[in-house]
Amino acid sequence: MKTIALIAHDGKKAEMVSFILQHKKYLTDLKFVATGTTGSHMENAGLDVEKLLSGPIGGDAQIASRLATKQLDMVIFFRDPLSKHPHEPDVQMLMRLCDVHNIPLATNPATAELCIRSFS
Secondary structure, eight states, X not given: OEEEEEEEXXXXXXXXXXXXXXXGGGOTTEEEEEOHHHHHHHHXXXXXXXXXXXXXXTHHHHHHHHHHTTOOSEEEEEOOXXXXXXXXXXXXXXHHHHHHTTOOEEOSHHHHHHHHHHHO
């Protein structure tokens, strides 16, 4: 079973939930893992997700660990490019590890849709 990591900056969490709900037909045979707050939003929408720590307190590092050990098949990370984020080094680390390990990384809905359609 393929596993997708879900991460969203605060201003993008509602967009992430909406995106996942709109594309459920492509996601039925996939497992989700998410940083804590994003995962809570997913659970509140009735979605099954494995929640890790909140991003700034270690969730990004937990996702990075799974990237490095090839436990993830894709990362969907809806970033808010117009806001400052105190844990930006963690974000850069995740993006770098996706490149190092050749893991698809979608940072916006258009790219995420292309990626998930390729999984079905």
